[in-house]
Amino acid sequence: MQINTSAAVITGGCSGLGLAAAKALVAKGANVVLLDINQQAGAEQVNALGDANTLFVQADVTNEQQVTAALEQAVARFGKIDICVNCAGIAPAERTLDKAAQPASLAKFNQAIAINLSGTFNVARLAASHMAANNPTPSEERGVIINTASIAGYEGQIGQTAYAASKAGIIGMTLPMARDLAATGIRVNSIAPGVMATPLLTAMPQSVQDALGAGVPYPKRLGRPEEFAQLVIHIIENSYLNGETIRLDGGLRMQPK
Template sequence: MRLRDVQAIVTGGASGLGEATVRHIVENGGKAAIFDINDEKADRLMNELGKEQVLYMKTDVTNGGQVEDNTTKVADTFGNLNVLVNCAGVATPGKVISRKGPVDLSHFKKVIQVNLVGTFNAVRIAAANMKENEPNKDGERGVIVNTSSIAAFEGQIGQAAYSASKGGIASMTLPIAREFASFGVRVMAIAPGLFETPMFDTLPEAAKKSLGEMTPFPNRLGNPAEYAKLVESILTNPMLNGELIRLDGAIRMQPK
């Protein structure tokens, strides 16, 4: 699939990895719809890139009806939907047992709900839409790229909820890809390492530099544009299916 033929939904598309993906798709001739809840950032991005190629629909990814309605609107507006990139997520840390006692169960539920259930919600709705597309010469009707994390494999202390959510995304990649193979929709996952996203915005530059130096090579934080380039590689290579790709500069996280 060529980027100029892409008509995508990008969840969490107003900032970070999602924003970089929207930019990359649009700058290469494709169209992208932003599913996010940050009106200010999404509107600014839409106005910058052009309303003919970018849509913004305020969307809570955990809301089944909202995702379904907005997905239908995107397909109707673009005339087609052939790509979903799931970047929406939260990374609220919290030890299972702190000085105050066991963590409130609502903390765990929220992270799982947004990261894992929200991803699955967008997948099920988008795939049902893609299933009706005309196949290309390879029989492909669509591509789905979900965002896991290296925390799925080397979660640090305080990341139990986040690691569980991202591990779920990693684990469901293959069974969903196998199911969707019958109608020509590929499913992949990316596990980023330490990337310079809004999650690091509150940190001082010295702290960000220190985190970046944990990555063997390149010895820095990842650039969201590098995530977007991997999305492009996945979209354009039809043999990439049912797999998770680490994008981490060879980092392996320590316990804390």
């Protein structure tokens, strides 16, 4: 996939991993659509990235009508969708039973599944329908979908039942989705980051960040959003990567807590 002639949609594109991917794609010459719920951040990032080749559309990834409309706006502006990077998500923390033996909230569990897993599937399937209309590349490729899982999908920690289940679902649907879309020329891969220096973690005290980084075999630090973005670029450009979930974690295997 040639990035400099492509149009990409990035969910959660106004902060963290999504924003890093957006910056990397814009630097490579892509047109980028930031799909996010934060309207103020959207305006700020379009201004920072340049409105000539970026567009912000406010949309909830769990809402079929909003995502459908957002993708139609993307096509109206840039003519097509070649790349979809799903980064929108939440990270709730709640034990199955608390210290008073009270059960976790089903509503919060369902919310994590809805945003992280169902939202990812919703955007991916709708983006794929647009990609299917693209003219194929010389290698018969029509699109690339990259979903964001987590190493919690393999080694969920205490209090991560909802988050781990949602990310394990993303890992689980990667291969069958790639198989579903193979005949159309659309590749599907996922990235499973470890502890990354996103706004959620960088807001924590430095001592906490240092402790998290110390648990990584090498390098002993938090992962950088730019490293996530580098992997996004590689997946897009390497046409033989398909149906794979790639860990980006410095060799970290999460302990129970």
